[in-house]
Amino acid sequence: MTRFRCIAERCEDTCCGGLRVGVSEASVQRIHETLRAAGAPEPIEEFSIPFPEGAPSERVLLRMRPDGHCVFFSAERNCSLHRDHGEAVLPDVCSTFPRTLWKQDGRLEVSGSLACPEAVRLLLLAEDAVEPVPVTPGLVTRPEAARPAPGLPGDPYVLHAGAVRDALREFLLPRGHPLSSRLSALARWAFRMDALFRGPNPLPEGEEEIGALLRAELQSGGAAMAVAQVPREPLEPWEEGGPRVLRLLTQLKDLSGVTRSERFARFVQGSRMALGVTGEEAQDGSGAWRLYTVRRAGLEAHHGPRLEQYFHHYLENYLLRHPHTEAFGLQAYVYRLSVRLARVRLTLVAHPEVSSGCARETLDQAAVECFQVLSRNVDLAPDFLALPREGLTGDRALCLQETLAWARFS
Numbered sequence: 348m349t350r351f352r353c354i355a356e357r358c359e360d361t362c363c364g365g366l367r368v369g370v371s372e373a374s375v376q377r378i379h380e381t382l383r384a385a386g387a388p389e390p391i392e393e394f395s396i397p398f399p400e401g402a403p404s405e406r407v408l409l410r411m412r413p414d415g416h417c418v419f420f421s422a423e424r425n426c427s428l429h430r431d432h433g434e435a436v437l438p439d440v441c442s443t444f445p446r447t448l449w450k451q452d453g454r455l456e457v458s459g460s461l462a463c464p465e466a467v468r469l470l471l472l473a474e475d476a477v478e479p480v481p482v483t484p485g486l487v488t489r490p491e492a493a494r495p496a497p498g499l500p501g502d503p504y505v506l507h508a509g510a511v512r513d514a515l516r517e518f519l520l521p522r523g524h525p526l527s528s529r530l531s532a533l534a535r536w537a538f539r540m541d542a543l544f545r546g547p548n549p550l551p552e553g554e555e556e557i558g559a560l561l562r563a564e565l566q567s568g569g570a571a572m573a574v575a576q577v578p579r580e581p582l583e584p585w586e587e588g589g590p591r592v593l594r595l596l597t598q599l600k601d602l603s604g605v606t607r608s609e610r611f612a613r614f615v616q617g618s619r620m621a622l623g624v625t626g627e628e629a630q631d632g633s634g635a636w637r638l639y640t641v642r643r644a645g646l647e648a649h650h651g652p653r654l655e656q657y658f659h660h661y662l663e664n665y666l667l668r669h670p671h672t673e674a675f676g677l678q679a680y681v682y683r684l685s686v687r688l689a690r691v692r693l694t695l696v697a698h699p700e701v702s703s704g705c706a707r708e709t710l711d712q713a714a715v716e717c718f719q720v721l722s723r724n725v726d727l728a729p730d731f732l733a734l735p736r737e738g739l740t741g742d743r744a745l746c747l748q749e750t751l752a753w754a755r756f757s
């Protein structure tokens with residue numbers, strides 16, 4: 348994010364388009380006062396909608412117009428509040444976007460939202476994009492807006508979040524094994540860890556005892572060995588492949604029917620056409636799966652290292668942007684990640700501009716579009732990521748099988 352500069356009118360999307368923007372009551376008050384002091388007209392319609400069930404920083408929603416944009420979005424495709432009254436009047440979320448700020452272990456962590464195309468370009472395409480650097484003064488306009496990392500205080504799962512995140516990195520980031528193997532090994536480990544943190548048997552009382560248990564689970568080299576032991580699954584044949592392709596594409600089509608984004612609708616239609624999906628009723632998906640595997644094999648043969656870079660950088664950012672404590676347990680977290688990765692892999696392989704012989708620039712553009720469009724239009728739709736019965740009483744073995752199946756797409 349040190350290199351990020353908003354490209355404003357040249358942006359192929361907008362910050363607020365199609366999103367639900369939650370702000371604090373104090374932000375709304377500040378906007379009212381600024382407009383009044385400047386003698387500026389308020390938007391014709393009330394610009395805020397009470398949202399009492401939101402967190403304190405999101406207790407009011409900014410009203411969106413029928414075209415999906417904020418009422419302050421101007422005909423020149425920029426924010427009229429920012430343009431006319433400066434940055435200071437913006438709500439925190441508008442001022443910091445596309446940066447995501449968390450307070451983690453007493454320090455500020457900054458990552459990028461992939462809803463912003465420019466942030467995605469920088470993240471995916473620059474080879475050194477994910478080298479960690481200290482947060483320097485001035486990098487973030489409002490460091491005080493950082494939220495505490497999610498999770499209940501005193502929960503051992505949260506108290507030991509640092510050790511768990513180190514383990515997630517050990518599983519997910521080393522190169523040399525297919526991402527599907529790394530995800531599968533991680534899913535099995537998450538299954539065991541949830542039994543420890545969320546199982547019926549209480550954890551030992553003392554901090555030290557819990558620490559010792561964790562260290563036993565995370566002993567050095569454990570992740571690498573677990574990944575190496577996962578046999579590489581051939582992509583073909585797989586009888587579940589076709590139905591799962593259809594399921595993802597149907598979900599995307601349904602969602603494109605409720606979002607107001609023509610860009611997203613075109614994107615979904617392009618993926619479906621490329622995989623020969625015209626209507627699910629009469630299809631078993633075998634043709635779509637065959638097309639997917641052929642296209643994917645060609646892409647990997649010609650562009651393997653570039654694909655690896657996209658996903659590696661995505662994961663580095665993901666682990667910062669989505670702390671694992673945002674999910675009830677590790678299994679749910681790994682499941683969501685696996686579904687997200689499956690969706691982006693599927694749409695990239697099916698992108699109409701992409702083929703084994705395409706130029707790297709074409710592949711780069713398609714990758715930016717896939718990661719960004721899915722992040723903006725799909726990631727915030729919670730039903731898309733819900734694990735079947737992910738609570739304490741859920742069928743954990745079924746959840747594991749589902750996660751392993753989606754991991755196979757990666």
Ligand code: SF4
Pocket residue numbers: 352353354355356358359360361362363444445462463464465466
């Ligand atoms: S989405 Fe990103 S690049 Fe586009 S206008 Fe917003 S901050 Fe700028």
